[in-house]
Amino acid sequence: MISRSVSKNTSSVSxxxxxxxxxxxxxxxxxxxKRDIARAFGIVGTNRSTLKTLLSEMEGEGLIIRAQNRRYSIATGVPPVGIVEAHSIDENGELVGKAIGWKANSGNSRIIILSSQKxxxxxxxxxxxxxxxxxxxxSNMEIEARIMKRLQERSGTIIGVVKKTExxxxxxxxxxxxxQDIYTEDISEHNIEDGDIVLTRLEGKKVYGRPQAxxxxxxGKIGKPGxxxxxxxxxxxxxxxxxxxxKAEALVAGPPNPKGREDLTTIPLVTxxxxxxRDFDDxxxxxxxxxxxxxxxxNLITAIADVSSYVKAGQALDKEAQKRGNSVYLPSKVIPMLPESLSNEWCSLKPNETRACIAVRVCVSKTGEIKHYRFIRGIMRSVARLTYREVDAYKRGGSPPPTKTIGDQIKxxxxxxxxxxxxxxxxxTLDFDLPEKRIVxxxxxxxxxxETxxxxDSHRLIEEFMITANVAAAEVxxxxxxxxxYRIHDQPPLDKSETLRAYLKGLGYKLSRSRQLRPQHFxxxxxxxxxxxxxxxxxxxxxxxQSQAEYNPKNTGHFGxxxxxxxHFTSPIRRYSDLLVHRSLIAQLNLGNDGLPEAVxxxxxxxxxxxxxxxxxxVNAERNAVDRYKTLFMANKIGAKFVGKVSSVTRFGLFILLDDSGADGLIPIRHIGQQLGERIQYDSSRQALIAQQADKNYGLGDAISVRLETADCVTGGLIFSxxxxxxPDISRQRRKPFRRRRLRR
Structure with a gap:
């Protein structure tokens, strides 16, 4: 129960x-x-201490939250104890959970699972x-879940790699x-061999203390292509x-019917x-x-493949595309949202071939402001399939364009x-210029x-054309x-902004304390x-x-x-969201009878x-695949030394991004402790690991020389020191080989 004593000297203020x-x-x-609260309610003098007590009691009862910067916000309605399920690992290596049987008031709260301190x-x-x-x-956006008790093993499927024993x-x-030590005797039926990649089912019970499956x-086979x-x-x-x-629906697709479509075939559009x-959708x-x-x-035209003329709402192709949601681009393979007979053929704007399109003609001022626009359902014929590198070379004069028409168009x-x-x-706008690596x-x-x-500039050119078309679609x-x-992107969560502000302050940079942060502040x-x-x-x-961008029919704007x-309007071959926008445009602008159904x-x-x-x-799959290929590339370099930078600092170690290859891995905090002979402290506000006796700090962005200790091609992880x-002595951290116990009879 909250109680307080108010000074009579200020009784005029309630x-x-x-x-x-x-x-x-x-x-x-x-x-x-606290000062803002006191000012808002006119609290002065000795009643400030009463306010402090009240705020402490409200915090203790879970009504409000006090962050590390001593600022208060509304509590998220989190119970003191609950059950969580480990759901994924985020980009910082933190284990993210989901609530089981309870719910926070804020549906966007991230649950970070931490081990027991004891x-x-x-x-x-x-x-x-x-x-x-x-x-x-x-904070309003993050919940800390500290493990009290691990619950009984549940049955489920695991993807694993086989190592045969006798x-x-x-x-x-x-x-x-x-x-990492699942036990199975089920090897004869499937003719299991060393290195097989298998789908297993956990049986919910253990043999010799180990999970059985x-x-x-x-x-497939580990180490083989694919x-x-x-x-x-x-x-x-x-x-x-x-x-x-x-697949049957995709195979019957054919040339577009020009009836009812505007003819754009005389306009020299290029991809x-x-x-x-392999697919050209704009x-x-x-x-x-x-x-x-x-x-x-x-005057601009951005023409997009008319996927809606081939993928009809409610049919098998549509259900398949909706289930997939989007194409997935792995380093050596694409898992398309649509069968290749569509995505690489009839819905691909190949040069000199007639294709169905939905286009937007936009008029902009010399300063890029949209004056007016018009959406078109038409047919088109691309005059050239160009690459970013080629267009850049033409622009710089490095090589001549293939034709005058193409040269004039590039200009x-x-x-x-x-x-x-x-x-x-x-x-x-908020613009990042971080290097991107490519697996060769x-x-x-x-x-x-x-390679990097x-x-x-040709990348940026296409990006701006696409953004302009996307804005026009949302506006109409x-x-x-x-x-x-809508493609929405909220402003950064408060807790992350505060963490960033503290980090930047340590480097001599000041992030605005404005209640309404803007992209220009960053x-x-x-x-x-x-x-x-x-x-x-x-x-x-x-x-x-930053917040994660997402799809939502309720518009809140795009912060970045x-x-x-x-x-998103410009990629219906690979994003189902764009196909929905196309159908809504068709229905609203009377561009055909295959618009968005009301039920959808x-x-x-x-x-x-x-x-x-x-x-x-x-995104997670693409990142996982790239990381695994980087690990494969590094597998024959155990013991070699590399130069890199600290890309992330966590409670359990430093993530290192190598300068040359872009491969990244972890230096576990226990390795650093072993090597320096002391207990290492984690400073979240400075984003650093501190070795006080050795007088060494390892912070975000610091250059660092590392040695590769392990490259695990099964898990895709790299461990450095x-x-x-x-x-460090890592042998004691490895699991001892399993020995079959002799059973007493």
Whole structure:
């Protein structure tokens, strides 16, 4: 029960009730300090100590939260104890859980699972495990779940790799947090061999203290070409095979019927893609606007493959595409959303072939502002399939364009791009320039090198054309109050902003304390850090502080692009969200009788959540595959020394990103402790590990020399140590070989 004593000297001011403070915090929309609360309620003098007591009592009863910066916010309604299931591992290596049988008030809260402070060694969880946890809301967007008791093993499926023994087999999970010593005697029926990748089912019981499983299916062989794709697709539940019905529907597709379509075949549209692209779903064109009222302005056309004319709502192809949500792009394989007979043929805007399209003609001013636009359902014929590298070379004069028409068009495209770029600068968008690595394969499928992917102005040109088309689609549907699957991106969560602010302060940078953070607040820091040793680390921290973009029929704007209304319209071959937007445009603009059905429009909230989930699944799978290929590339380099940077700092160690290959791995905190001979401290505010006796700090962005200790091709993990010191003794951390116990008879 909350009680307080108010000084009579200030009786003219009514002291707030707990509900008054909760209402004030809710209206604030961000955390506030005690001084702000006192000022809001006119609390002065000795009653400030009474307010402090009241706030402490409210915090103790779980009504409000006090963050590390001593600022208060509304509690998320988290019970003190609950059950969580380990769900995934995020980009920082933290184990993320989902609530079982309870729910926080904020549906967006992330649950971070931590081991018990008293018994951390024996209370780690693998993905899929459940535990009884002590819950604490550390902010409105994050809940700390500290393990009290690991719950009984549950049955389920595990993807693993076989290691045969004399009479049975051991199976190692491909998930680094999964069980690494699964026992099975089920080896004869499937003719199991060493290195087989298998789908197993845990039986919910243990043999000799180890989980037991039966083998359901042999999926492939570790080390063989395609093994990584097999592991990734199976681990992330990514469907590879299309249903017979959907393939049959795709096979009957044919040339578009020009009836009722606007003829764009005389317009010299071009596609611009990567060298290895196989599907071309967008084409662009531009010319100067001849209108005197728009001097210096431009007319643009962005034409998109008309997937909706081949994929009909409710049919087998549509159901398959909806289930997949999006295509998945792995380093050596694409798992398409649509069968290749569509995605690489009739829905691909190949040069000199007639294709169905939905296009938008946009008129922009010389400063890139949209003057007006018109959507078209038409037929087109691309005049050239160009690559980013080629277009950049033509622009710089490195090589001549193949024809004058293409040369003139490239000149116009860059002219329009300059106008759109001007608008982007004026919008104060958030722009990251982080290097991206590309896996290079040999003829036999082996990894020959890892290269930095070049980024040209031609990439930015296409990006701006696509953004402009996406904005036009969202605007026309919004004005008509028609269903739209918006692409929304909220401003950064409060807790992440506070963590970022503390980190930047330690480096001498100041992030605005404005209640309404804007993209320019972050962009200013990115600009100031350019050319400094902390440039990449600051970019990473700012990127990690941002919210995840998602799909939602309820529009809240796009924070990163600083756009009020935004959708995805330009890639219906590979994103189902875009197909929904196409159908809504068709229905609203009377472009055909195959528009969005009303029943589907009613399902937009559920579809938005589903598509956001499949997108995250694809991103995680793509990252997992790249990491595994990097590990494969590093596997023959054990003991070698490398130079890299600290890319992330966690409670359990340093993540290191190597300069040359872009491979990343972990230096466990226990390794650092062994090498330096002392207990290492984790400082979350400084994003650093501290060795006080050795007077060494390892912080985000620091250059570091490391030695590769292990490269695990089963789990895809790399383990490093500090190269300036002797290697740690890692033998005691490895599981002892299993020996069959003699049974007493």
């Amino acid at each position: 002291f707030p009730e707990p509900q008054d403070i909760i209402t004030f915090l809710r209206k604030a929309n961000s955390s506030v300090g 018994n951390s060694k024996h209370q780690t969880l693998a993905v899929g495990d459940r535990a009884l946890v002590r819950l604490k809301a550390t 009479h049975n087999a051991e199976i190692r999970s491909v998930d680094r947090r999964g069980p 039966t083998i359901e299916k042999v999926l 093994a990584i794709e097999i592991i990734v697709c199976a681990s992330h539940d990514i469907p590879e095979e299309f249903s017979k019905e959907s 611009i893609d990567d060298e290895d692209a 084409a662009v064109w531009a010319e100067p606007d001849k209108s005197q009222e728009n001097s210096g302005g431009w 116009n495209l860059y002219g329009a791009y300059e106008a759109l770029r001007h608008a982007r600068i004026n919008r104060n 394969f040999g003829r036999s499928g082996e990894v020959t090198s890892i 992917r070049p980024h040209y 549907l919004n004005k008509a109050n028609a269903p739209c699957m 962009q200013q820091i990115l600009e100031k850090s350019k050319g400094t040793k902390h440039e990449e680390a600051i970019s990473l921290m700012i990127l990690r502080s 692009l600083n756009i009020d209304r935004y959708s 429009a009613q399902q937009f909230p559920e579809l938005g959540a589903h598509l956001s989930q499949t997108e995250r699944r694809a 500090l190269s300036d010191f002797d290697s």
